Amino acid sequence: xxxxxxxGTILLCVAAWxxxxxxxxxxxxxxxxxxxxxxxxEGTPGSYDAITDVPGVQVGYTTLISSSDKLTTGDGSTxxxxxxxRTGVTAILPRGKNFHDPVFAGFFSQNGNGEMTGIHWLxxxxxxxxPVMITxxxxxxxxxxxxxxxxxxxxxxxxxxxxxxxxxxxxGFHNGLNGYSLSTADTWHAIDTAAFGTVTEGDVxxxxxxxxxxxxxxxxxxSRVLPASxxxxxxxxxxxxxxxxxxxxxxxxxxxxQILHQRSIFASVYGPARTDMGSIIIVIATNAPxxxxxxxxLCKRATLGLGRVxxxxxxxxxxxxxxFSTANPGAAVPPQRFGRSSASPPPLAHITMLPNWAMNPxxxxxxxxxxxxxxxxxxGAKTITGNDGKVRNALPHDALRRLMREKYPPTAW
Numbered sequence: 341x342x343x344x345x346x347x348g349t350i351l352l353c354v355a356a357w358x359x360x361x362x363x364x365x366x367x368x369x370x371x372x373x374x375x376x377x378x379x380x381x382e383g384t385p386g387s388y389d390a391i392t393d394v395p396g397v398q399v400g401y402t403t404l405i406s407s408s409d410k411l412t413t414g415d416g417s418t419x420x421x422x423x424x425x426r427t428g429v430t431a432i433l434p435r436g437k438n439f440h441d442p443v444f445a446g447f448f449s450q451n452g453n454g455e456m457t458g459i460h461w462l463x464x465x466x467x468x469x470x471p472v473m474i475t476x477x478x479x480x481x482x483x484x485x486x487x488x489x490x491x492x493x494x495x496x497x498x499x500x501x502x503x504x505x506x507x508x509x510x511x512g513f514h515n516g517l518n519g520y521s522l523s524t525a526d527t528w529h530a531i532d533t534a535a536f537g538t539v540t541e542g543d544v545x546x547x548x549x550x551x552x553x554x555x556x557x558x559x560x561x562x563s564r565v566l567p568a569s570x571x572x573x574x575x576x577x578x579x580x581x582x583x584x585x586x587x588x589x590x591x592x593x594x595x596x597x598q599i600l601h602q603r604s605i606f607a608s609v610y611g612p613a614r615t616d617m618g619s620i621i622i623v624i625a626t627n628a629p630x631x632x633x634x635x636x637x638l639c640k641r642a643t644l645g646l647g648r649v650x651x652x653x654x655x656x657x658x659x660x661x662x663x664f665s666t667a668n669p670g671a672a673v674p675p676q677r678f679g680r681s682s683a684s685p686p687p688l689a690h691i692t693m694l695p696n697w698a699m700n701p702x703x704x705x706x707x708x709x710x711x712x713x714x715x716x717x718x719x720g721a722k723t724i725t726g727n728d729g730k731v732r733n734a735l736p737h738d739a740l741r742r743l744m745r746e747k748y749p750p751t752a753w
Contacts, residue, residue: 446635454658514726554586560717645710
């Protein structure tokens with residue numbers, strides 16, 4: 341029998357309420373997403389409208405929420421904490437638990453006030469080995485070390501070293517940063533419970549304590565499937581959204597932030613409500629056969645999707661994007677002896693790739709899925725109370741539905 345923490349179970353304590361969820365938590369009741377509220381996104385989504393529509397990709401979470409002095413962690417143990425805990429970690433696995441087959445990958449930093457470890461080797465080699473992890477700013481090192489430990493335990497790397505990809509956004513408004521630091525077990529739980537299929541959004545994983553365009557933000561995802569005439573490829577996007585100002589928020593072109601937003605209670609930190617001082621991590625996956633240079637190009641298109649919803653990438657924003665392609669399995673030939681110490685020459689890697697002129701539909705799909713993933717992050721989030729009783733309200737569903745009906749009534753195309 342599995343330990344209870346490996347099942348994605350929701351834990352309710354008498355003195356405190358603590359949530360620990362994995363990606364397998366597929367809600368039994370209908371969970372509204374942006375499309376359900378009438379937002380007229382462009383493009384055709386996949387079956388799950390998620391990054392997991394790309395074959396082989398899994399997503400897992402550890403979500404930690406506590407309002408008392410005790411918290412149940414990823415291994416089921418109870419620890420003492422100081423202040424509210426609103427944090428977690430997200431794991432995105434390009435080929436599931438198979439870390440021995442690296443994927444072609446790309447990177448782009450729209451504004452670098454943030455962190456993503458392991459990027460130097462990704463850019464140098466053109467490959468991503470292992471998961472993409474996303475968490476809170478202060479625990480990047482903890483998560484990185486835990487990933488290395490998981491890989492050692494599971495023989496998850498072809499090299500005698502590991503350079504994990506771990507990205508962050510800051511949840512200090514709602515999470516007591518000095519009250520609890522993620523444990524190794526929390527990170528392992530996110531990897532171990534990563535799954536295919538439906539992806540929970542909003543206050544989960546690394547996005548638990550985040551806010552977005554003046555509303556509660558967090559984790560969001562979306563996908564696009566191209567028609568057969570354009571290759572039939574799938575593009576999936578996952579975001580950890582902690583960025584933007586309400587005055588800039590646009591949904592389907594409607595200035596939703598200006599119409600709906602409450603007065604900011606963080607003026608002393610953010611300054612005027614027009615200031616964009618947050619961050620966003622964007623992960624792009626596709627099964628289109630693209631090499632690392634083409635994946636770099638794909639990353640840059642995420643910026644256009646961010647711009648569609650009003651992102652301006654302010655000076656204080658860490659807008660950092662990574663992409664990968666699950667095509668070309670076996671392209672990263674494992675290291676072996678050759679030259680004078682071997683009678684055989686090094687083996688050749690044979691790959692397929694799209695010509696550059698065929699990438700426009702994939703660019704468009706990336707932009708569209710990024711836009712929708714950001715809105716889904718807000719729609720999936722709930723109102724949160726964090727440090728010193730600070731409240732960040734969720735985007736009101738009924739009000740957004742009404743605005744979409746008023747501004748964009750359904751019409752025949």
